Amino acid sequence: MRLILMFPLLALVACGSPRGMTPGADAVAENPVPKGTDNSCGGRRYGSLVGKDATVLETVLILGPVQVIRPGMVTAQDYQPDRINFIVGQAGTITQITCG
Secondary structure (H helix, E strand, C coil): CHHHHHHHHHHHHHHCCCCCCCCCHHHHHCCCCCCCCCCCCCHHHHHHHCCCEHHHHHHCCCCCCEEEECCCCCCCCCCCCCCEEEEECCCCEEEEEEEC
């Protein structure tokens, strides 16, 4: 009987993700991505990566099309509203996140 009563509590604990493992609601609250920016790709949830070294992208699981744009790099010319673009500056840090 005790196990049945504790199951909902255990389910809630098991479904939560550890802090810092994946960008989530906490990342959105401190997001440096401007609010007026198109968010058709869901890029706003990765706003906490702005200002970090671009190598951090190797540790982030992103399901869907992604484009990492470095200075002087040739990029795709088609518009895909679900594609996340990570713009990397001269210093090797992520400076902007856009969709398209």
